[in-house]
Amino acid sequence: MTRHQINQTNTMERVDEMMTLRASKITGNEPLINCHVQLKAIITDVHTDHQRQVINQKGYTAVKNKQRKDLENIVFKVANGTHAYAVVQKDLKLIALSTVTRSYLNRCRESDLVAEAKTIRDAAAPLAESLVAQGITADDLTALDKGLESFPLQEPGRGALRAFKKQATVDLALKVKEGMDLLHNEMDVLMLPYLSSDPTFYGEYKNARIIVDVSGGQSDQKKEPEK
Template sequence: MNQFQENRLSMFYVVQRTMDENNAIWVGTAAIVAAKTAFDGKIKSLEDVLEIQLRDIRGHAKDKVNAEEAMIELTLDVAGKVMSYAVASNNEALAEAMNISPSELRRYRDSVVAQRCQGVHDAATAELASLVGYDVDAAKLTALQALIDGYLAQNTAPRVALTGRKNATAEMALLVEDTLELLHRRMDPLMQGYAITEPVFFRLYTDARIVVDLRGGSEPEPPPPTP
């Protein structure tokens, strides 16, 4: 939310509070009730979008790191045991495939490290019947597969969160514009009649409609959008 939008959201809240505190004056007018309901809905939508904008996406990156570390640790455990079995069985091809170091896995890019771990899982699965004495069983391989799948899910989470924030920023601009138009073209004209019948309420409303720059001072309200 930029300063322009923040100033107007603050104005929206003041208008909302002014209307709520003087509900008895206008509640009998159906057109105002409908406009106020729509106005409240716009504010709720703005709050929902703002929550997305302010959401701390750093947690997604931390979750991704944690998921990767857990996957790597179990992969190294399985790979080491399968390598030991392969050496004892004179299966040099399998032994070489399982000869993985922690630094090797950690230097791979996101999708590659998952593929490498998946390869260890699949190789161990193929030799599962022979790994009973090496503390590698179906449960351990199921756990490794779950960690690989979990990492792949976490791998996309930061990008999804960034996309959500970008979309929220665009939606925020549209919602602020729509809410301003609702005030200009529906609420303000309906309030004009109270200048004579309820002058105190009308003054409160017009004062509430002033956009105050939260950094100090006030700023003129732009003209309503061209329909």
């Protein structure tokens, strides 16, 4: 994370803290409340991307292992629900296709796990409404899709780690920009009415919006907030 990004992230966090402490001031202002919710989510994503950016080899391996375990769990759940549906329907082909054991998922190669996940997803997707009765929700199917998208097939070697960190750096920059754009284009505008109706609250917001340079600890009150 660059110094500039740290400064901007600190600004977002100060605004979030101020809005949280003064939540009663924006009661009933749904656009501003929603904007604050978005800001919180962006801050969380920024910290997640930063953790990915500075991860070491051991950490990357741990992340990859967790991604595999998450994929195994959702494949097993959707497969079980699909299997239960197939038994009720007496669909022998679907019964065979959806017969998946936990031990197989634990020991199979990564390429086989991905292939199994795709098979289960493709079988379950057309049955989404029917699978609800078997405890499989739309969120479960979405989680299966996301698990497939995020699971890296490459081994966690140096090249994979570099690519992982490089992508995290790109994602972090985009997320910080998204947060600052949200402040500049939406929250600043939504706060303007408080300039006349509650100048003290508006002043607290403007103070929180000042970009403080972490290197010197000083702020320039005359500058427009950085975008």
